[in-house]
Amino acid sequence: MSDRGSDSRKLTIGGAVDWELAATVGAKLARPAPATTDYTRDQAVAQLAELARRAEQPVREVTGLNEGADITEARVVDRPQWVRAATGSMRVMTGGSDTPGGFLTSKLTGAQTGAVLAFISSGILGQYDPFTAGPEPDGTGGELLLVYPNVIAVERQLQVDPTDFRFWVCLHEVTHRVQFRANPWLAEHMSSSLSTLTHDAGEQVGDVVGRLAGYVRDQRKGEVADQNPGGVVGLLRAVQAEPQRQALDRLLVLGTLLEGHAEHVMDAVGPAVVPSVATIRARFDHRRQRKQPPLQRIIRALLGFEAKMNQYTRGKAFVDEVVGRVGMARFNTIWTSAQTLPLPPEIEEPQRWIDRVL
Known part of the structure; x- marks a missing residue:
């Protein structure tokens, strides 16, 4: 167990957020669901679960x-319900407690967090949350969430077969459930990296400013390396101490692997069970790449959406x-431990991972 909590200089992000307020604000600010009849809504909920x-x-x-365990039920939710589930998960991930420190600070960050989650809630189709108490006797197992208003909105926008699209979405999200349930250490690896990332290193402001100035200077000279990209991620790494940089890199690589693996599985399973998978993939990828209004592009960049899209593409190419070179059985060596996960440069050069691990 970590003893970080014994250092009074270090405060978890979770302790500075009023999570109840975040859930309330986010649920109230979530955009209304697309208009549907009761029949359409009930049919979508039942079908997504099935x-x-x-x-x-x-x-x-x-x-x-x-892992041989029974198949657990997905929870089909609306946007406010997703926001409440997300705040609960974030509270666990960041070490938040029921008694957040600093009344005004916690209220402000709670409201900000709620507003961000409200924005995200209209775009997310589903997610697997490994940090939520699951169905196992010890509370493990996580929870799969499917956001039915968003699924309905996207299938209408793409003008694709609803049943095929819903199955296609489920294949992606269920892959995440399988990843975590078959490899329980993944959740601890993610939690440990998040813990490092969300703890204050107790540094002087001058040290942070100095690193930021160096980052800006390198950007101007074009000297920022590929593993320290520009944009929000690059800026975030620039002001972090080395332990936080390493933790962020671990999370980015893990996210790229998990998303890329899920994309690979969607395409591998799809043709056998989703008749219109080629049409869905083509239209969905076009939707991901379409131009956004300037303000929305800025917000999406600040919230990391562009990095998320990059994860899908780079991760799928890696997997x-x-x-293709070694087969799925040997690929699965990747799930052995943290040491067998790809290093940042190996995402771009898969042969380097093969040479190192296999």
Whole structure:
């Protein structure tokens, strides 16, 4: 166990957020769901739950990841319900407590967090939360969430077959459930990195400003390395101490792997169970790449959406290439431990991971 909490200079982000206020604000600010009849809504909720169950077996077969446990039920939610679930998960991830420190600070950050989650709530189709108490006797197992208003909105926008699209979405999200349930250490690895990232290193302001000035200077000279990209991620790394930089890199690599693996599985399973998968993939990728209004582009960049899209592309290319060269069985060595996960440069050069690990 970590003893970080014994250092009075270090405060978790979670302790500075009023999570109840974040949930309340976020739920109130969430955009209204697309207009639907009661029948359409109830049918979508029931079908998403059923398709999440059906997706589990083909995902287990394609990935070769099968922990043998029973298939757990997905929770199909609306936007405010997703916001409340997200605040609960973030509270656990960041070490938040029921008694946040600093009344005004916690209220302000709580309101800000709620506003951010409200914005995200209209775009997320689903997620697997490994930090939420699950169905196992010890409370483990996590929870799969599917946000039905967003699924309905996107399938209408893309003009695709609703059943096929819903199954396609479930394949992606169920892959995340399989990843974490077959490899329980992943949640601890993520939690440990988040713990490092969200603790104050007790540094002097001058040290942070100095690193920021160096980052700006390198940007002007074009000397920022690929593993320290520009934009929000690059700026974040620039003001961090080395332990936080390493933790951020671990999280970025893990996220890239998990998303890329899920994208690979969607395409591998899709043709057998989703008849219109080619049309869905083409239209969905076009939707991801379309131009956004300037203000929305800024907000999306600040919230890391562009980095998330990059994770899908880079991660899928990595998984596609490794699986193509060595097969899925040998690829699964990647799930052995933190030491077998790819290093940042290996995402771009999969052969380097193959040479190091296999």
